[in-house]
Amino acid sequence: MAINNVPLSEKSREFLEELRVYLFSSGKKEDEIDEIVEELEVHLLEAEEQGKPIEKVVGDSPKAYMEQLSSVMDIDTKTWFKYALIIILGSFSFKIIGDLLRGELSYSILAIIGHIVISGMFILGLFGAFRYISARQVSNVKQFFTLAIVGGAPFLLFFGLIFLDRSVETPVFHFGQIGSIIIGVLTLLFVAAISIWSKSWVIPIILALLYLPELILNQTGLEKTTVITVSLFITYGGLAVYLIFVNKKLNRE
Known part of the structure; x- marks a missing residue:
């Protein structure tokens, strides 16, 4: 303008x-x-x-x-709830698809509640980080470390939740084969709907990079250690290439 x-x-x-x-x-x-x-x-x-x-x-x-x-502006509670729900369900979809590839689904009450709490903390931390960065003249290095801390903290908390879930017994929901298939189909439909709504294929691409390499390599007869090593290399290499591609595309725009 x-x-x-x-x-x-x-x-x-x-x-x-x-x-x-x-x-x-x-x-x-x-x-x-x-x-x-x-x-x-x-x-x-x-x-x-x-x-x-x-x-x-x-x-x-x-x-x-x-x-x-x-x-002096009103908070858009409806939109906040919508985005929070999308992020929480999106994080669940990553876990559900990974678990489905390993067998039937079963989750303890502690695992479900912990996942929701950690996802909520991530949402609050992410929006807090955006407000902090946008309201101050923050260097690129400080921006990177701020977002890295916010993005890395949930992974540490999820690892902690895994160990806590193993040491503290709470009721477990076993979904069985049919229940697991239904949840899997609903999860894939959710991922497809979010991708169409956001006009972005970032979630399917990340899911494919996370789970397809190991799934395909498991069919080759290679040793487990080799499968894990090669799949990790493909996953992180693919993510790096994708991020570089996205960055170049944004710069062109």
Whole structure:
């Protein structure tokens, strides 16, 4: 967008992007976010046309400005619940598909509750990290470590849950062959529906990279150690190639 052919400066564009992320991760309604960002964009363009810096519009503290805007906006509880449910069910789908490839499904109450709690903590941590990064001028290195901590913590917690589940006895639900098949089909339908809705095949691709290599290599007659080593190499190598591809695509756009 431009007024009198004067393009918005890079600093202003970055601020608008960070504001959008901050408000979204604060649970605000998307249509309200769009309205505020578009209105602010006009004010920034007018200020820049007059030679005024961005601080004349948003003040000296971007964080304080974002917090002030957020405080007067309603939280979109329905959308928050929808995304939370998608993330929790999505994390369950990874576990269910992996367990199905190893046999019938059976989960203890501790495992189910623990999985929901850890997924909820991940959601809160992720949105908190986005608010922290977007409201401050954080270096790329600090951004990486912040997101790495938020993304890595659930894996450690899930490993801890596995050991806790083995040492603490709670009632176990055995779904049997038919129940496992039904849950598996529902899980695949959920993954397909989410992929179509989000217009992204990232979940099926990650699932395929995680489980297909080991599944295929198990049919070759190779030793278990060799299967695990080669499958891990294919999985992480494939994920690296995919992330590089996505990064290049985003840069082109």
